[in-house]
Amino acid sequence: MLIFKLSIMKKFFTYIIISGGLILGTACEKMLETDLQGADLTEEEALQSKQDVLDLLQSCYDVTANVYNGRVQYLNELLADNLADPTINEDLSEVYNHNTLFFNGTIGGIYQDPYITVFRANRVIEVIEDFDFSAAEKNEIAAQAYFLRALSHWELVKLFCQPYGYTADNSHDGLIYKTSTVESIVARESVASNYANIIADFEAALPNLVQNSDYYASQDAANAYLAKIYFQQGDYAKAVQHADAVINTGRYSLGNSLDRFELDTVNVSEAIFTTTSNSTLRDFRSTGFTDNYRSDLDGADPLFKANKDFYDIYAADTADRRIKNFFEVIGEDADAVVLVKKFNQEFFDVPVLHLTDLKLLRAEALALSGGDLSVAIQDINDVRLRAYGSNANDLAAGAGVSEVRDAARYERRIEMFGEGDRIQQLKRRGAIGGEAIEIRNNPWDCNGMIIQFPISEQTAAFDLNPTGGC
């Protein structure tokens, strides 16, 4: 009887042990794999075809368009001396006052978006080998990813780090340059290292990109970026070399329109790389501009207005058509406010890279590097012809180096108003040119001249920028 009982018990316990073993083993492990919530897909489900990889790449452009929708431009602009104080917006007022705090929510968003692009671009690079692309396709996709990764870091390093040349060896704190999707706590790299990485990515992308494209990565766009980067580094010869690579294709012309912010940049002949809005889908990627600058709506009191001091520099030249096209003064004397008309459209494509930029860049670079001044003068005069509608204001053919340099800077400031260019030029002049530049009474290299990181960045390894403003 006892044996019988024990055998029942043994059977029972054996059953439990076996079922336990099944659970612990792999047989039942499938039971523990459950579906994701709602329409979410696992990566395995999401990335099944070559088109899926292309769609993932497309999402990088989607985010990049949000970065360039006016936000990254106006943050740059706020640090400089082209805009008036946007007093009613506390976050942006901090930027204007050269004293951003790490709880600035607007900054947090703008800092994150380029890194979203970077994560996705890195993921594309990581998974591409798993798909049946031809070698050429693979190279082109990877090239686009490098291009997107590079431009994302480039926009951030300009805003959040002191400029190239701030220290002799550029060992000062830069960004984390992300080249993989692995999450880890690491220290900031040097600005020297950041620039080297950005250049390396663009250089790596160059040979495999298409020659030109309206909204996507191309050789022309990569060259234009490289021209700007070398220019910022003070390597004017290389800047000219890459600017030439674009300008000399003859694919781009300045056109007649003063305002390159048009509904559809396909018709803007000087656009090298733009982000696009879609009117049919009402997908507008220009809201950073339109929400904050538009002055043509009923009762509009836009957040951003031009700085009166800036306006006054140009206003005396009544022949300059840009003044009337871009600005409108309301009120008088001390109450005078300079509204901006440049972005008065419901939406538009945003020209990120364009010929005006490259021509003025080349002109200044040639002047600063002892290059061919006739080319520089022609570049400036091309821009002036469009601005004045005649050659009456042309720079004389025999203009000297400083005259050419100053003319290029003068044109550059008004041409690229609102595009976030001015601050970088001032910093370059301070850091590379050794000029004692002050921006609204603050030295170009004071703490508040770069934006504070969001508090989320602070880790045991990552130091925030120094606090305390200028």
Added chain:
Amino acid sequence: MLIFSLSFWGLQAQVIEGTIYDKGGLPLPGASVVVVGQQGVGTSADFDGKYTITGVKPGSIVLEFSFIGFDNKRIELDLKAGEKKTVNATLSESASQLEEIVVVGYGVQRRRDMTGNVVKLDAKKLNDMPTPSFETAIQGKAAGVQIVTGSGLAGSASVVRIRGITSIGAGGDPLYIVDGAQLNQDFFSRGNSGGMNQNPLAFLNPDDIASVEILKDAAATAIYGSRGANGVILITTKRGSKGGLKFNFSTTQGVSTPTTMPQMLNSDQYLQLYREAWINDGNTGTPTLPRSVSWEDAQNTNTDWVDEVVRTGYKAFYDFSVSKGTDKFNYYAGLSYDENRSYIEGDQYNRLSGRFNGDYRISDKLSLSMSTGLTRSTYNRVDNAWTGGLGSAMSTALPIYPVKWDRYNIRNGDTLNRPGDWWLQAGVGNNPVAQRELKEWRMTDLRSINNAKISYSPFKNFSILGSASLDYFQSMEDIYNPAGPNTTNVDNSTAGRGIADRFPQRSYNYNGFLTGSYDWQVNDNSKFNFMLGTEYQENFTRTYSMTVRDSLGNITGTRNFVQDAPGPFYNHAELRNDYEFDSVQTSFISRFMSFFGRVNYAYKGKYLAQAVLRSDGSSRFGPDNRFGYFPSVSLGWIISDEDWMKNNRVINYLKLKGSIGWIGNANLTNIEFAARYRRDAQAYDGRDILYPLNNPNPDLRWETTRVFDFGLEYGLLEDRITGEIAYYRKNTTDVLLNVTLPRVSGFGNFYDNVGALLNEGVEFQIKSRNLVGEFRWTTDFNIAYNHNEIESLGGYSADAVGGGTNDTRTVVGEPVGTNFLVRFSHVDPATGRPVYLDIDGNPTFNWDPADRVAVGSVLPDAVGGITNTFGYKQWDLSVLFVFTIGSDIYDSSSKRQLGRVDDWNRTLGTFDRWRQPGDEAEYARLTLDEANLGSNTPWINTDQWLHDGSFLRLRNLTLSYRLNNDQAKAMGLKGAQISFIGTNLLTFTTFPGLDPEIARDFENATDRNMSVNITYLTPPQERTYSVRLNVNF
């Protein structure tokens, strides 16, 4: 016929009567007595402990006395035909730590044999006061268990913490199990809408509960493996006890008020101070008031918004139950209705619940049992806290705003408002009366917890138990906002008559286990018990929407609203018939598969040992970390059983016990280990995009807590004094953090096992029968000290984990929920500006968040309670004080109520402000410009709003009178008792805000872990006065 005759003859003849006492001489109302072997012959004692049994067959009989919490006792006697005998019985409390049966995981144990730390609370301790939900009645009664009652809102969730908090990013609440069924306990099923988290535990009728066991240490909780680290609360509902048919009816009727009433400025005061700020800022002329209210209109208006939203609450509770038990079967059936109208106008939680528990012994070997409860609740909701109601009355509803228009409001010739229309110029959130009256909002929930068990014992000492449970939760949220004139939605071009929202939800929680256990008596000295088991659990939620199609019939999306609706869904059958919620979305499905075993060993009944191992597999973690193993070992030594202690005159019971174990926490509410992607059609440049939603963490795994526990149970002076002292140390590693990722990652948040936490504490509990006899006095005291410290955050910063909007932080070396704030020093007498301290402690006028330091913690150093029970004849008086020592409260609302002057009303404390040079004031000079406060942020978090949250509270005072046997008999009853109950009658605290017991609405699990004791317009607790009547028949 013969049987009938015998019965009849018997009924007429023999009678046994007597009184059942405890060892202290207290009568034991409700104790049972049955005649063994004579089925159906028995009764239960009345409120004086007296019983009378008729119909006893004469002869040699055995009486068995029993009562919950006491050891059974048998008395043999001879009863002659026609004889009437008096048999008094004295029962020993099992709580004397010897024989009490305690429910533990997957079984029961004698307390004497236990090596773990378990607190048992019986029904008497849980029903002694009216509470919106049973768990709040535990407060102050169990050492090491911190209960923070939800706000004054009827359905708000409380926070329960056992021995501190062992998690940061995962749920920190204990596991709740009702009669073997694991509960769904989603505190965020409706988010924090309306400024509240709805209480997922409120469905349970407290009168149905027989006992609650709280499992605290690893010896007790390791059997629950990956879900045991926060402690386990086992709830056992009532079952029929042996004896005849018993009926019980009880009712409680009560009223309630807030424990503290907010004191806000009236219109004159507001205008006076507003003008002062205006002038301080250098302005002249008539100040521009918020929302363009004219100065004249403001002067002519004085609305007391607090008065408009607060009422006298009313509570009505009815419970009726019937039970019966025999050797073969027993059952308990109960029906209850609870109507809980809080002191907040419009806030009412009604609960109708039914329960049937039954057991049937098919044979000596086989028995079946079932427990089922069904609850239907309707909760009429109003916005509160930061969303409206009393919250508005304390903030955005200014006394200069009227409730209604008293004149025509005409603009451009159009009559926009008529007299009597709601005044909505400042928005509906600023008129809490209009908000309440216009919006119809109701939660209708159905909850059913079911468990069936089958027990089979093929031979002595071996039994098999199979259990299957279902926790089904159906929840319907309905909101109706009317449109048209005199509503918040004047433009009714699309809304029509109004918008009816409906959000249906169903949750399913299946759970089944199978265990086998074997008692092996090796010899007289050695005894083993083996238990092995396996378990499966599955849990998911479905939400329902209406499919939206275009004119071609293609699906274009889903929605949960109907435009041009005549009213809410629950009032309109046509809406319910016309609209089908045909789109189903299933949330995160969670599965657990487990295997566990336990071995107990006792040598000579005084040397005890236990080993437990559980293995859990969970779908919540990735393939590499899918399984976790959770062992514990424990030892016990009943020292008082040693020969050298046996004759000790003072110490009659002494047990030393210790355990170590590793237990887990897997309380995640989504799949966080896997990469999740989403696809958007035509997203950029008209092309589709596919993009990742998270940064996957394939290494994600359980939090593991190593628990070391050391305890001493004692009984002195023949158990006149009993209690327990315990020390524990809990080291949690792999703490799950919902890290606010460095943005460099490309994502906002990320779950990672990077933290380490320590909880270390001491618990002390003593129960003393100070006086026994006619005048009785018992004192029950407990206090628990806990030290909580974050030992590591894996390199992330203090700001990487934020408690929602509540400004608590995680700082290494500090507790979870550290107040990390800029220090406020004083108000500068010369300028009236606030002076802060920078990071080095130097005074500065500038507020800079870089100067934040750890200045406090919301976690208490110690919590506890003291209950004194007095009895004299038929009167009983019970007084419970609870206390919290050393916690800080951050009054987040006062940064606006006492900070920069703006469109919030202010509290009366604001009068202590700087006015002129030389003033030494509590608060800075009034200003409308934050620059004068040294900041470019309008509302500044500083430790000026941080206060000591220690308090002592008279939580419960109950005075009862019970009828004696004769009185009851005269009324045809077995017994009756009437009680007068007051809760939260007195509070002693230095906290200058409203109520020092705060569980505000939380945003997520992290917030719930970190932000207890943060108040942001949180309604204060309720004070109630009630009468309870309990009748047995």
